[in-house]
Amino acid sequence: MDINDVIIAPIISEKSMKDVSLHKFTFKVAGKANKRFIKKAIQDKFNVDVLDISTNIVKGKKMRVGLRRTEVEKSPWKKAIVTLPQEQKIALFDVGGKS
Numbered sequence: 001m002d003i004n005d006v007i008i009a010p011i012i013s014e015k016s017m018k019d020v021s022l023h024k025f026t027f028k029v030a031g032k033a034n035k036r037f038i039k040k041a042i043q044d045k046f047n048v049d050v051l052d053i054s055t056n057i058v059k060g061k062k063m064r065v066g067l068r069r070t071e072v073e074k075s076p077w078k079k080a081i082v083t084l085p086q087e088q089k090i091a092l093f094d095v096g097g098k099s
Contacts, residue, residue, distance in 0.1 A: 006033045006041035010092045011079065019081070020093045029055070029080045038080050046090050052083040 008028040016026040029038055039050045060074040084090070 001032060001037060003041050003044060006030050006037050007045060023084045023086060025082050025090050025093055027080050027082065029078050031078045042082055048084050048088045048090065050082055051085060054081045
């Protein structure tokens with residue numbers, strides 16, 4: 001597995017933005033990536049030190065689509081929550097102004 005293929009996208013949601021204040025950043029990662037690959041990819045891409053990583057697999061949801069409302073299941077995906085030291089942050093999750 002290539003290091004560049006590990007991180008798919010950052011997850012920007014209400015919960016993940018609350019976790020930014022706790023120095024926890026959430027990413028969608030490749031399903032076959034383990035914690036060592038994820039740690040190396042985050043450190044190389046964002047030039048930060050990773051303290052802790054927790055991963056979980058998000059179950060695929062069922063949805064109804066089309067005129068006949070047939071059920072389609074979305075595929076499961078892997079999520080990684082990365083904890084950084086107090087003085088470091090990732091600029092992708094930076095909010096522009098004070099609220």
